[in-house]
Amino acid sequence: MxxxxxxxxxxxxxxxxxxxxxxxxxxxxxxxxxxxxxxxxxxxxxxxxxxxxxxxxxxxxxxxxxxxxxxxxxxxxxxxxxxxxxxxxxxxxxxxxxxxxxxxxxxxxxxxxxxxxxxxxxxxxxxxxxxxxxxxxxxxxxxxxxxxxxxxxxxxxxxxxxxxxxxxxxxxxxxxxxxxxxxxxxxxxxxxxxxxxxxxxxxxxxxxxxxxxxxxxxxxxxxxxxxxxxxxxxxxxxxxxxxxxxxxxxxxxxxxxxxxxxxxxxxxxxxxxxxxxxxxxxxxxxxxxxxxxxxxxxxxxxxxxxxxxxxxxxxxxxxxxxxxxxxxxxxxxxxxxELPEDVTADAPAATARTPELLEAHAPPVVVRDLSLRPLGAQHDVVQHLSFHIEAGQRVALVGPSGSGKSTLLEALAGWLPPQSGSIVLRPGLEIGYAGQRPYLFHGSIADNLRLADPGATDAHLRAVAEAAQVMRFAAALPQGLDTVIGERGFGLSGGEARRIGLARLLLRDPQLLLLDEPTAFLDPETEADLLRTLAAFARGRSVVIATHSEAAMRWADTRLTLTAGGAQHASELPA
Structure with missing residues (x-):
């Protein structure tokens, strides 16, 4: 034309x-x-x-x-x-x-x-x-x-x-x-x-x-x-x-x-x-x-x-x-x-839900025939994946790098729309996500934790910090949790930054915890203590943890194995 x-x-x-x-x-x-x-x-x-x-x-x-x-x-x-x-x-x-x-x-x-x-x-x-x-x-x-x-x-x-x-x-x-x-x-x-x-x-x-x-x-x-x-x-x-x-x-x-x-x-x-x-x-x-x-x-x-x-x-x-x-x-x-319009027009769309799963005894999360593609990628990393997560269940996402573990967590968190299939959440389900690179603002460790709950007491703050093993390194800092850190966690190691991100998630107290390599860079003793306290905090809550750690796999009660090339034959296996 x-x-x-x-x-x-x-x-x-x-x-x-x-x-x-x-x-x-x-x-x-x-x-x-x-x-x-x-x-x-x-x-x-x-x-x-x-x-x-x-x-x-x-x-x-x-x-x-x-x-x-x-x-x-x-x-x-x-x-x-x-x-x-x-x-x-x-x-x-x-x-x-x-x-x-x-x-x-x-x-x-x-x-x-x-x-x-x-x-x-x-x-x-x-x-x-x-x-x-x-x-x-x-x-x-x-x-x-x-x-x-x-x-x-x-x-x-x-x-x-x-x-x-x-x-x-x-x-x-x-x-x-x-x-x-x-x-x-x-x-x-x-x-x-x-x-x-x-x-x-x-x-x-x-x-x-x-x-x-x-x-x-x-x-x-x-x-x-x-x-x-x-x-x-x-x-x-x-x-x-x-x-x-x-x-x-x-x-x-x-x-x-x-x-x-x-x-x-x-x-x-x-x-x-x-x-x-x-x-x-x-x-x-x-x-x-x-x-x-x-x-x-x-x-x-x-x-x-x-x-x-x-x-x-x-x-x-x-x-x-x-x-x-x-x-x-x-x-x-x-x-x-596009030109951003008013508040009503800008409200993010709610996660799609299938009517037949909106019942009292339905699992908190049901995934059906899911295919996912990271932003900017040319092909799907997860293809035709189906599973469900029960209340109180611990699911370990296992697979080689590039198999789509982080991508699946991002989709469950509502950040990434599926290419096909569906993720159906139980109404009112509160989700918390702790990624591999949590963003930390310039300010004290306590300030970064209180982003999840500005009204949290000092005792509650210290409790989640103990659970996430933040106090292992914070206790040695000049001012403890009041020690000021730089933007993006400058002054902390990668493992320390992840523990602060995990503590922030625990302070929010969600019903579904999505954790991406929370035990990476930890020595075996710290990892064991973290998994033990995490089990206590997550009692009655669902947990999905992407990991390469054998200890974390044993900690979970269900193992979901993803394979490089699309995870077309992923399956749930008992731990």
Whole structure:
């Protein structure tokens, strides 16, 4: 099928409209503040007409009509009152627009966070954390500028110039015609500039996200880079990435400055045309009226002429905020695969359940004809696997590396969707998973444990730490469980980090424990103690443990053997 020549343009325009609708939805929680900001900015523009009229009347009365100053006092007081009210309206506009911007930025971060949760940890492992972090930082700032800058001015540019044009037309129709016929030059040029600004902004945000991802990855692997003597080479790579951001940023600024200069030129020429017309009229070189306009009318028109273009100039200045917001939306869509919608739409789908198994005496877990494929893999590592897990049963997953033990645990945890078949869980079954590489945050060991139960007592915390054999090494640390560890468990061995992950799981107290090599890197005595205390903690609960350890296999009461190449003939065997 042939593609029309303008298909790309139509698709781009449709995507832009979709992203604008999405941007508009981010401020949905602050509709009242949006309306308040629009009302205040329009009311301020309307009072500007009264301000110009008061100034023009004072000049006409004092300098031309030679009225006493006492007669001008009410007008002067009214002018001061208008100035005070307009200042208050300006403050109210900024405050309301700031509230809307804060709400939109918070909505963006909530939606992005929920979408990341919905994608799951396996998807996140394939992403660059620096790029994901920029979704919460630079992209959120772009959204904030869009709501705090562009949105209020967009309302102002529709209402205020129209009111000014009507007021000027009442005073002098020629000036009104000059304003009306020169005004379209500004939005037309803005439209042309906006296309280039959006493309430049998107390239700049993309370059910034890539630099952040590159830098974050190198920071995490700094020790390895130094070990292999790659420090200087990677420093050059970071420098090149930063140079790319600088070039993109300068391109955005160049477009902004050039477009602002051109727009100021058009506005200045238009105001000069008004001044030229009035000057020639007062000199008697031009006569388009039955009588020459008074000085007061001339001043009134000259005061309002720049203000007629002021909203257009402000819109032009903030038009780049719109372009940056659209670029941010495009980057969010690129990194997440789609634009994240509201909380309801972002709720992760529940695990599928088969109706006939939803009965009181059904096993907690039933697996039927299951085939699994790790993310990014080209073939299934588990094929046509069926088994069930009874309450209180201990199942040891046994098999060579690559047979799919970790993949099966991830699927049981709900992280990996099956290629075919089903995993059916009993309603209300709480699952806990302790992987080979538990993520540990920068903070104390106790803080990392309390992620599972923030309200846990010190005694309960110490009990699970004893059960998971954490106290074997924590007791020798300077501050015990209050000892601070680095991000990703820096300062701990792999076995120590796994024991902290296991203790965290025990603190959560799930009904189904999924353990991936929990006894790896342990000496026989520590392994025996861990299995003994784990048996006490897991009494009455189901346990699935992936292991290569003979002691762990003997500890389990059921052995599920997986074979490399698909586990098509996996079977349950008594331990």
């Amino acid at each position: 042939s593609i029309p020549p303008d298909a790309t343009v139509v698709e781009t325009a449709a995507l832009r409209r979709q992203r604008l609708r999405w941007l508009g939805g981010l401020g949905g929680a602050a509709r009242r503040q949006q309306r308040l900001a629009a009302l205040c900015i329009c009311l301020s523009g309307a009072l500007l007409i009264g301000q110009a009229a008061a100034i023009a009347w004072l000049i006409q009365a004092v300098l031309v009509d030679y009225r006493p100053l006492a007669e001008a006092t009410p007008a002067l007081l009214g002018l001061l009152g208008l100035l005070a009210v307009r200042a208050g309206l300006g403050t109210a506009t900024q405050a309301a627009a700031g509230d809307v911007a804060d709400a939109a930025r918070l909505a963006l971060r909530e939606r992005v966070y929920r979408r990341l949760l919905g994608h799951g940890p396996l998807w996140l492992r394939q992403q660059r954390t620096g790029e994901m972090g920029e979704l919460m930082l630079a992209h959120a700032d772009a959204i904030e500028s869009y709501y705090a800058g562009y949105q209020p001015v967009r309302i102002e540019v529709v209402v205020v110039p129209l009111l000014i044009a009507l007021a000027v037309a009442w005073a002098d129709w020629v000036v009104a015609l000059i304003l009306v016929f020169t005004a379209p030059l500004v939005p037309f040029f803005m439209m042309l500039v906006g296309w280039g600004a959006e493309a430049a902004g998107r390239a700049q945000l993309g370059e910034l996200a890539r630099m952040s991802g590159h830098f974050a990855d190198r920071i995490k692997g700094l020790g390895l880079l130094r070990l292999y003597g790659r420090g200087e080479a990677e420093l050059a790579g970071v420098e090149a990435a930063a140079e790319g951001v600088r070039e993109r940023t300068m391109k955005v600024l160049r477009i902004a400055f050039l477009s602002s200069t051109v727009l100021e030129f058009f506005a200045s020429v238009s105001v000069a045309m008004v001044a030229l017309y009035l000057g020639l009229s007062y000199l008697g070189l031009m006569s388009l009226h039955a009588q020459v306009p008074t000085l007061g009318i001339g001043v009134f028109c000259l005061l309002l002429a720049p203000e007629f273009y002021a909203p257009l100039r402000r819109l032009a200045a903030h038009y780049h905020d719109r372009a940056n917001a659209l670029a941010a939306a495009a980057e969010v869509e690129r990194l997440l695969g």
